[in-house]
Amino acid sequence: MTPPTPTQAADLYPVADQTRSFLATPPPGQVIGGTEVRGSGPVVVDQDPGRAQPLAEIASASPEDVDHAVRSARAAFDDGRWSGIDADDRERLMHSIADHLERDREVFTDLESLDTGKPREQAEEDVNEAISVIRYFAGWATKAEGSVIPAPSRLLAYTTREPLGVCAAITPWNYPLPILTYKLAPALAMGNTVVAKPSELAPLSTLALARLALEAGLPDGVFNVVTGAGATGSALAGHLDLDKVAFTGSTATGRLVMEAASASPTRVSLELGGKSAHIVFADADMNAAVGSVMDGIWTNAGQVCIAGSRLLVEHSVHDDFVELLVSRTRELKLGHGLSQGVDIGPLISAGQKGRVLDHIGAARTDGARAVIGGTEPDMPGHFVEPTVFVNVPPGSVVVQEEVFGPVLAVSSFKDEDEAVRLANSTQYGLAAGLWTSDLGRAHRVGRGLRAGTVWVNTYGIFHPTLPFGGVRGSGFGRELGSDAVHHYSETKTTVLDPSP
Numbered sequence: 001m002t003p004p005t006p007t008q009a010a011d012l013y014p015v016a017d018q019t020r021s022f023l024a025t026p027p028p029g030q031v032i033g034g035t036e037v038r039g040s041g042p043v044v045v046d047q048d049p050g051r052a053q054p055l056a057e058i059a060s061a062s063p064e065d066v067d068h069a070v071r072s073a074r075a076a077f078d079d080g081r082w083s084g085i086d087a088d089d090r091e092r093l094m095h096s097i098a099d100h101l102e103r104d105r106e107v108f109t110d111l112e113s114l115d116t117g118k119p120r121e122q123a124e125e126d127v128n129e130a131i132s133v134i135r136y137f138a139g140w141a142t143k144a145e146g147s148v149i150p151a152p153s154r155l156l157a158y159t160t161r162e163p164l165g166v167c168a169a170i171t172p173w174n175y176p177l178p179i180l181t182y183k184l185a186p187a188l189a190m191g192n193t194v195v196a197k198p199s200e201l202a203p204l205s206t207l208a209l210a211r212l213a214l215e216a217g218l219p220d221g222v223f224n225v226v227t228g229a230g231a232t233g234s235a236l237a238g239h240l241d242l243d244k245v246a247f248t249g250s251t252a253t254g255r256l257v258m259e260a261a262s263a264s265p266t267r268v269s270l271e272l273g274g275k276s277a278h279i280v281f282a283d284a285d286m287n288a289a290v291g292s293v294m295d296g297i298w299t300n301a302g303q304v305c306i307a308g309s310r311l312l313v314e315h316s317v318h319d320d321f322v323e324l325l326v327s328r329t330r331e332l333k334l335g336h337g338l339s340q341g342v343d344i345g346p347l348i349s350a351g352q353k354g355r356v357l358d359h360i361g362a363a364r365t366d367g368a369r370a371v372i373g374g375t376e377p378d379m380p381g382h383f384v385e386p387t388v389f390v391n392v393p394p395g396s397v398v399v400q401e402e403v404f405g406p407v408l409a410v411s412s413f414k415d416e417d418e419a420v421r422l423a424n425s426t427q428y429g430l431a432a433g434l435w436t437s438d439l440g441r442a443h444r445v446g447r448g449l450r451a452g453t454v455w456v457n458t459y460g461i462f463h464p465t466l467p468f469g470g471v472r473g474s475g476f477g478r479e480l481g482s483d484a485v486h487h488y489s490e491t492k493t494t495v496l497d498p499s500p
């Protein structure tokens with residue numbers, strides 16, 4: 001990684017002194033066996049999307065580097081330096097990582113905001129979430145119990161939870177730090193070792209966390225990082241010596257990951273894209289619902305897997321609801337994530353902005369009408385104005401495809417059956433939101449929704465205790481909660497005959 005130029009955003013916006021030093025003497029790009037090394041693959045330029053300027057240049061991991069990282073993780077697993085220590089020592093070390101992250105919260109917030117473009121307040125929430133996820137799973141190290149089995153009485157039979165071995169964690173750019181911890185923390189708690197591959201578009205917080213974990217006392221080789229684009233991810237997912245591949249990203253890449261991982265009998269979990277519906281009934285608290293719909297689609301400029309990118313409003317309140325939504329959206333401020341008072345940051349890259357603008361164009365071709373937005377503002381960085389479409393035909397691309405940008409498609413419905421039918425009418429099944437004051441209706445409609453999570457009279461609540469994941473085109477497997485403990489460990493049955 002080469003040092004940044006003096007015109008970096010870090011020089012233009014208020015950031016911590018340590019952030020400045022991190023960017024001035026950045027990590028070389030790979031963390032393998034406890035050592036930071038330069039990759040031998042192609043150099044990737046990591047951008048500050050708020051200014052469309054280079055932030056760092058990172059030499060990617062080659063397939064040989066990936067193999068080196070997996071071998072380091074395997075050696076660290078096999079010699080028991082992590083899986084073989086007492087569970088309360090693993091718990092203590094994970095809390096030490098969380099303590100260090102708390103100490104460096106400001107630096108991680110700066111880095112996450114600079115690298116992804118998201119407003120600083122949102123980046124700070126991400127860092128806080130990462131800390132609580134690490135602490136939650138630290139606790140599981142000493143609490144994942146087995147059981148005694150009522151086998152024939154002359155035998156003693158019991159189960160224990162065993163680590164899997166080496167886990168690959170391939171992550172996207174929209175929530176680099178929290179999504180890494182969704183995989184890393186349960187893996188570490190259960191005694192596994194990890195090779196993580198962050199997105200080439202936002203790798204800084206992952207590299208910083210690997211450095212921090214070593215400082216906190218995590219043994220060498222337990223948490224390795226390789227960086228680079230699809231070729232690095234593909235080399236990792238297809239490595240023959242993995243015990244699990246945990247992937248978060250697009251549905252299209254998820255298929256490739258599954259295919260690559262099938263080269264060996266490896267467990268795979270896929271957290272994929274979404275096209276989540278936010279359903280508002282006429283009996284809902286309109287003010288609260290509008291706020292929730294706005295958070296659901298404008299947070300992180302709509303680049304959220306659970307973005308409530310389809311709004312379904314009961315016919316009788318459709319026009320009033322849209323009017324309120326549009327007037328409150330007009331008040332939002334676009335800008336660089338580190339500038340003051342910004343509500344919506346840029347998209348991650350020129351490519352992402354192009355894809356979002358293409359979807360906007362296609363929605364117009366399909367007959368949809370933009371009641372706000374629909375254009376790119378005249379400012380540096382990869383910005384697109386928050387856009388609300390009405391009169392959207394059910395088959396339109398903005399209804400069926402994940403846009404991953406600040407674009408909301410609004411439709412109306414007549415009754416519960418139609419709301420459920422429209423909500424379930426895409427290939428995805430990640431999440432849904434439901435606003436009503438009728439508990440019976442919430443229960444009926446909620447049961448009909450095909451989604452991994454249904455939020456009622458709220459939206460987008462994440463917590464380490466709440467299992468999260470999708471169905472259908474949104475993937476399978478669950479992260480967070482006790483489900484994750486089971487996904488990063490395996491049941492071992494021991495049968496003992498005391499008097500053979």
Ligand code: NAD
Nearest residue numbers: 171172173198199229230233234249250253271272273305
């Ligand atoms: P992406 O699929 O392009 O990339 C995700 C990761 O996979 C990156 O690290 C990338 O470098 C890597 N990759 C690319 N090609 C690969 C290959 N052939 N083999 C292995 N790895 C490869 O996704 P993205 O653009 O980074 O992120 C946006 C997508 O992620 C959206 O679809 C979003 O919905 C999804 N997402 C899902 C969740 C969830 O929990 N369900 C959370 C966040 C994001």
